[in-house]
Amino acid sequence: MVTIERNVDLSYSTCELIEDLRKELKLHSEILADLFPARVKCYKDYWLSELWGYSKKYVFTLKDSLKKNPNKQIYALQKLEKKLEEELDIKCLSCKNLIKAYKEGKFSGLQFLEYIRNELGRISGKISLTFEELGYIVVGSARYITGIWDKLNYPRNVQYNSNYKISFERLNQFQENLSIILGEKAQKCLEMIELYKKSNKDLKFTKNQQYTIKNPNFFKKLNRSEVLYWLGFLCADGYLIHKIRRIGMELSIKDRDILEKFTRALGLTLDRIKVRIKNTIDQFGKITRNKMCYINFICGPIYNDLISYGIREATSKTDPKIKRIPQVIYDLISEALLEVSQGKFLLKDSRFLRLTKERKWYYTFSGRLVLAWLLGFYDGDGHYHGGRSAMIGSSSKSFLKEIKEAFMIKNPVRSYNNSKSISLGPRLFDALMWSYSNSMRRKRLLNE
Numbered sequence: 001m002v003t004i005e006r007n008v009d010l011s012y013s014t015c016e017l018i019e020d021l022r023k024e025l026k027l028h029s030e031i032l033a034d035l036f037p038a039r040v041k042c043y044k045d046y047w048l049s050e051l052w053g054y055s056k057k058y059v060f061t062l063k064d065s066l067k068k069n070p071n072k073q074i075y076a077l078q079k080l081e082k083k084l085e086e087e088l089d090i091k092c093l094s095c096k097n098l099i100k101a102y103k104e105g106k107f108s109g110l111q112f113l114e115y116i117r118n119e120l121g122r123i124s125g126k127i128s129l130t131f132e133e134l135g136y137i138v139v140g141s142a143r144y145i146t147g148i149w150d151k152l153n154y155p156r157n158v159q160y161n162s163n164y165k166i167s168f169e170r171l172n173q174f175q176e177n178l179s180i181i182l183g184e185k186a187q188k189c190l191e192m193i194e195l196y197k198k199s200n201k202d203l204k205f206t207k208n209q210q211y212t213i214k215n216p217n218f219f220k221k222l223n224r225s226e227v228l229y230w231l232g233f234l235c236a237d238g239y240l241i242h243k244i245r246r247i248g249m250e251l252s253i254k255d256r257d258i259l260e261k262f263t264r265a266l267g268l269t270l271d272r273i274k275v276r277i278k279n280t281i282d283q284f285g286k287i288t289r290n291k292m293c294y295i296n297f298i299c300g301p302i303y304n305d306l307i308s309y310g311i312r313e314a315t316s317k318t319d320p321k322i323k324r325i326p327q328v329i330y331d332l333i334s335e336a337l338l339e340v341s342q343g344k345f346l347l348k349d350s351r352f353l354r355l356t357k358e359r360k361w362y363y364t365f366s367g368r369l370v371l372a373w374l375l376g377f378y379d380g381d382g383h384y385h386g387g388r389s390a391m392i393g394s395s396s397k398s399f400l401k402e403i404k405e406a407f408m409i410k411n412p413v414r415s416y417n418n419s420k421s422i423s424l425g426p427r428l429f430d431a432l433m434w435s436y437s438n439s440m441r442r443k444r445l446l447n448e
């Protein structure tokens with residue numbers, strides 16, 4: 001294992017962190033082989049020769065001989081088994097099984113050399129981790145670490161900065177992805193990153209970049225369905241970084257169109273939308289790599305408005321508190337009920353007539369705003385089942401109970417493993433579709 005004991009008063013450079021991570025991750029060769037299957041072929045013939053206890057050209061010469069005489073037998077296999085046991089201990093079992101299969105005539109000598117070389121590539125920890133592979137692991141981008149290394153080491157690079165530091169935001173992303181991929185085995189890497197944070201007192205929370213946002217007061221007045229829709233979407237799929245007032249949203253690449261709508265609504269340019277690969281673990285414990293698109297930006301007025309509406313708990317990925325319906329939504333429901341008492345309805349068609357008296361507030365002006373908020377949340381954390389059947393999900397049962405009571409939903413909150421959900425019902429679904437027409441197309445009526 002890589003030794004990382006170091007006096008935190010001493011410097012721990014970005015180059016040192018990168019090299020230490022590469023050395024540590026190199027040891028987890030089986031996990032790396034699952035992530036990057038082609039890397040096993042990088043195991044060299046001369047490494048196998050040296051492991052076998054012969055000169056560097058032994059395997060090369062042996063392969064040449066087998067090409068001329070495919071029936072030629074490989075000897076000294078007992079010696080190879082002994083060397084494998086000394087070098088790899090219990091991990092050599094798969095290689096010993098290959099030797100046994102070769103002795104039983106299950107494949108040719110050339111095939112045996114290829115199979116055992118690939119297997120050693122998978123288990124030996126001999127193959128170095130490339131900058132591209134490290135980039136994919138820590139942030140989902142092959143160019144990320146290469147770009148930093150060039151910036152640090154090549155004066156001709158236009159962005160040359162020998163003192164370049166990685167931001168807290170990126171380091172936290174490193175730790176998140178390493179924990180997903182390595183599980184408990186990530187501990188050494190996590191310690192390295194923590195040491196880097198402690199040793200570099202001048203780290204920035206994020207890269208110092210200035211961007212212009214044309215609509216900084218977009219959320220100032222909650223008097224349009226579009227504004228409430230995006231407020232709901234942020235409650236479901238947005239996040240805030242409180243220390244630097246950063247707002248962000250990340251979606252699957254298939255929903256890039258909805259992210260573009262959000263970007264245009266705020267007056268940001270579409271080149272602000274970035275793409276990355278996100279590592280997750282599915283229900284079977286298998287690592288999956290998902291292509292995501294995201295946008296994040298710093299805007300004091302928008303951040304302050306979102307906080308004032310009480311959605312801190314609903315949007316912060318790091319906040320352990322349970323999600324709640326923002327107070328401003330309850331205030332709008334109260335206004336909608338008042339409008340009902342005054343007979344101020346926006347329409348009285350068949351959808352309205354089918355509703356019970358207690359739910360007719362849906363079709364008031366304030367009710368429409370409330371529904372637009374729920375529609376945004378549904379597009380972010382809901383599922384469409386076809387027809388007028390849809391549900392919303394959350395990890396918080398109490399939050400869904402709030403939704404059930406606030407919108408007078410008769411269906412129960414259901415639990416499955418660690419997730420909870422509630423079906424909206426066809427009448428509430430109709431009202432949601434009416435509240436705002438420019439929502440996510442794939443979650444609306446198919447024949448609309």
